[in-house]
Amino acid sequence: MLPDLSYPATAGDWRARARRRLPRFLFDYLDGGAGAEQTLAASVRDFAAIRLRQRVLVDVGAVDTRAQLAGQDCAMPLALGPIGLAGMMARRGEAQAVRAASSAGAPFTLSTVGICALDEVCAAAPAGSPPPWFQLYMLRDRSAVRALLDKAWQLGCRTLVFTVDLPATGQRLRDVRNGLAHSGARAAALRATQVLARPGWVWDVALRGKPLTFGCLTEQVPGGRDLNAFKAWVDAQFDPTVTWSDIAWLRQHWRGRLLLKGILDAQDARAAVDAGADGIVVSNHGGRQLDGVPSTIAALPAIAAAVGGQTEVLLDGGVRSGTDVFKALALGARGVLIGRAWIWALAGGGEAGLRELLATWQREFTLAMMLTGTTRVADIGAAQLEPGPA
Known part of the structure; x- marks a missing residue:
């Protein structure tokens, strides 16, 4: 039986x-x-195995949690x-999320396959933030890539998060079982049954959250306002022939900061x-x-040792608390990106x-700094960890 969640306290809540x-299915x-x-399980389990070194009687009356990620000031x-599909999880989900992130002093990354268009998300951000x-994949249609890059730049985006670990979609068995990997009447009926079991979602998202289109791609995708047409286009666009030479092409065409997302090996980090x-x-x-690949927190130390002095190393995967943010920094990351945790909160409680x-994570991160005797983010490192393997 699920616990009473009148006052959710954790990402799990x-x-x-x-x-x-x-x-x-959603x-x-x-x-x-x-x-x-x-x-997936190892990503959380390996964070839990890391032990912090608690210190006492250190002056921590002026802890400063501020940092810079991709040149942007963050709380x-x-x-x-x-x-992807955040706007299917909450009404105009990406617009709600950018408001919440901006109020917390955190950057927000819009997925290419988000529901809200980039101009809607930019307009939703508070004035002055x-x-x-912007996140993008390498598509077979390079003209579509160029158009998306140009649009992002025109709207003021200066940081591109480019996903490099998707030559094809992974085998996600839950999607198979729920009919997302299938077409036809049987799969549609299964999904319809699941939708009808959530009338609150139908009213708030399916009816009041329209248009449920892939906002960033409506100009690039033939029939882009139809989810089935979009899926067929995307399936054909994932490009298994992409190599580092394509990243060089991308570097020539993007004038802002470029973050490559999906690195799990030190050799690839050097490349x-x-x-x-x-x-x-x-x-x-x-x-x-x-x-069967390693958790990101297990892979991090070797990658940080290889390139941490040459480039900004961020981490995502398995981060479930402000304390986990601290652990990632102690093992060599400059910062973290979070995914499931933020969309769970948005789906469960909207922008609020x-x-x-x-806010909870900010308090947890501050407390981790205080109880390890650390007052500046720049000072977080191996000295705040108990010896032994992560």
Whole structure:
């Protein structure tokens, strides 16, 4: 039986709320991973195994959690990572999320396959706040890539998060079981049954949240306002032939900061530096691509040792609290991107829920600094960890 969630306190509490509110196929789309979900489980488990070194009687009356990520001032070293279909999880979800993130002093990253268009998200951001970051894939249609880059630049985006670990979609078995991987009447009927079981979602998102289109791609995708036509186009656009030379092409066409997301190997991290990336995101795509690869927190130390002095190293995957943010920094990251945690909060409580989650994490991160005797983000490192393997 689920606990009383009148006052959600953790990312897990928000997950439980999201599960109650979303149709099953949407919740499982967010929650699930590839294969047997071993990597997904390891991402959380490996964070839990890290032990912090508590210190006492240190003057921590002036703890400063501020940091810079991709040249942007942040209240703490955290950004909201890209989530596809966020606008299906809450009404105009990406617009709500950018408001919450901006109020918390955190960058927001818009997914190419978000529901809200980039201009809607930029307009939703509070006046004077930095523009969102923009996430993109390498598509077979390079003219579509150029058009998306140009649009993002025109709207003020200066940080591009480029996903490099998606030559094809991973085998996500929950999506198979829920009919997302199938077409036809049987799959449609299964999804319709799950939708009808969530009348609150139908009213708030499906009816009041229109248009439910892929806002960033309506100009590029033939029939882009039809979800089935979009899926067929995207399936054909994932490009398994992409190599580092394509990243060099991208570097020539993007004048802003370039972060490559999906690095899990030190050799690839060095190649990213050589290709001109301004930073990397150590990521296994939330355990959604290849089951059996390491958790990102396990892969981080070797990558940080290899390139941390040359480029900005960020991490995503398995981060479930402000204390986890601290642990990632102690193992060599400059900051983290979060995914499931923020979309669970948005799905479970809207903009207010996401604001509450980020405020909780700010308190947790501050407390971790205080109880390890650390007053500046720049001082977080191996000295704040108990000896032994992560």
